[in-house]
Each structure stands twice: as structure tokens, then as C-alpha cells.
Amino acid sequence: MxxxxxNDKPIYLTTKVEKETDFKNFLLKDADIDLVLKTLAKKSVASVRLIGHNEDKLLKTFKKKLPNVIAGGGKVFNDDGDILFIYRNDKWDLPKGKTEKNETIEETAIREVAEETGVSGLKIVKPLPITYxxxxRNGKTKLKITYWYEMQSSFSGNLYPQLNEGITEVKWLGEKDWGKALSNSYANIKLLF
Known part of the structure; x- marks a missing residue:
């Protein structure tokens, strides 16, 4: 699934039909995204389920319903095991951004982390789950598909938030501080922890 x-409410892509409780069901192939989003915005609705027939085609079918924005980002560890966080729009987040022309997704992830934080010497360790x-933006609804990578850096210099991207703070947070930051973060970021 x-x-x-x-925001923090999920749309589940599934093949299982269940009796509605605090969620609403829609058929994936016929779903009107605007109606799905209006339904999900209601306080009484915790999630929406888009139901299809073929498990392997659910995501492909959904992606066709909205313009896709491809992004890359990083969960960066330093030599002390701290993780690099950014603060933007009153939430803690991980650095990420859109791909540029002729750039691999790995190059995007490294470039965006460096631009948003000032950290250099980034090395990709392994891929992490993709988030959606x-x-x-500008009155248009879009689907952001973010390819995440666990990264490592021995960087110990000053951190520089990319102010023109609305980032007001960049911090290395130790394990005891992750929980606090994640309590004021996004649901898709929490999936990476």
C-alpha cells in the first residue's frame, strides 16, 4: 500500500475495499483529484483510499493524474552521528529540491543539500524510501516525488541556510534531539526515521 x-494526511493507494469509518473510498481510475483533496480537508476524514485492481499499477495510474515534480534530498550524518536538519515554514525538514536539466537524481540530492545548508564533502551511502x-503552487496542484539518500559528510564548518528558499536555520541534531524536531516535521519525513 x-x-x-x-500535509500530514495520507492518500492510500490500495486494492482492498474496506467499510468506510474515518476514511473515504474512491475508485482510482475515476477519482477527481480536486474532490479527493476537498474530502481529505474535512476534519472528520483522516485519510482517503484510492482503490484500483492491479497492485503493480496503482502508483503509475496515480502519477498520471497530476503534474510530477521530481526532487532529490538527503538524510545526512556527520562523523558524530548527528543528522542535518533545516527549518523552513515553521517546520523541521531535511534538505531537498527539484532536479535540473541533465542532472541525475543523485547529483540533484547532493547539490540541493549543499545549496540549502552550506555542507560540502557529501557522499551517498545508500538510497532511502521515495516519498510522495x-x-x-501558483494555484496548480502537483505531485512531488522525492528520492532520498542517506549521506555522510565530515564537514565541520559553518552552516548557511539558503534564505532565498525560506530556510531560516540549519542544524546538526543528535539522536536525543531528533524526536523533538520530528514532532514538528512532516509525515513523509518521519517515514525516513
Whole structure:
């Protein structure tokens, strides 16, 4: 079952039909995304389920319903085991951003982390789960598909938030501080922990 987040509420892509309780069911192939989002915005609705027939085609079918924005980002560890966080829009987040022309997704992830934080010497250790969330920009609803990577850096210099991207703070957080930061973060970021 795949999850696509709208703020912190999930849209589940599934083949199972269950009796509605605090969620609403829609048929994936016929689903009107605007209606799905309006339904999900209701306080009484915790999630929406888009039901399809073929498990292997659920995500592919959903991706066709919205313009896709491809992004790359990193969960970066330093030599002390601390993780690099950014603070933007009153939430703790991990650095990420959109791909540029002729760039691999790995190059995007490294470039975006460096641009948003000032950290250099980044090395990809392994891929992490891909996250999906819906956002609105200039009146248009889009699906952001973020490819995440665990990264390592021995960087020990000053951190520089990318102010023109709305980032106001960059911090290395130790394990005891992750929980606090994650309590004021996004649901799709929590999936990476």
C-alpha cells in the first residue's frame, strides 16, 4: 500500500475495499483529484483510499493524474552521528529540491543539500524510501516525488541556510534531539526515521 501525503494526511493507494469509518473510498481510475483533496480537508476524514485492481499499477495510474515534480534530498550524518536538519515554514525538514536539466537524481540530492545548508564533502551511502506528497503552487496542484539518500559528510564548518528558499536555520541534531524536531516535521519525513 503506497502513501501520498497532503500535509500530514495520507492518500492510500490500495486494492482492498474496506467499510468506510474515518476514511473515504474512491475508485482510482475515476477519482477527481480536486474532490479527493476537498474530502481529505474535512476534519472528520483522516485519510482517503484510492482503490484500483492491479497492485503493480496503482502508483503509475496515480502519477498520471497530476503534474510530477521530481526532487532529490538527503538524510545526512556527520562523523558524530548527528543528522542535518533545516527549518523552513515553521517546520523541521531535511534538505531537498527539484532536479535540473541533465542532472541525475543523485547529483540533484547532493547539490540541493549543499545549496540549502552550506555542507560540502557529501557522499551517498545508500538510497532511502521515495516519498510522495501533493502541494499547491501558483494555484496548480502537483505531485512531488522525492528520492532520498542517506549521506555522510565530515564537514565541520559553518552552516548557511539558503534564505532565498525560506530556510531560516540549519542544524546538526543528535539522536536525543531528533524526536523533538520530528514532532514538528512532516509525515513523509518521519517515514525516513
Amino acid at each position: 503506497q502513501r501520498i501525503f497532503v 506528497h501533493i502541494f499547491k
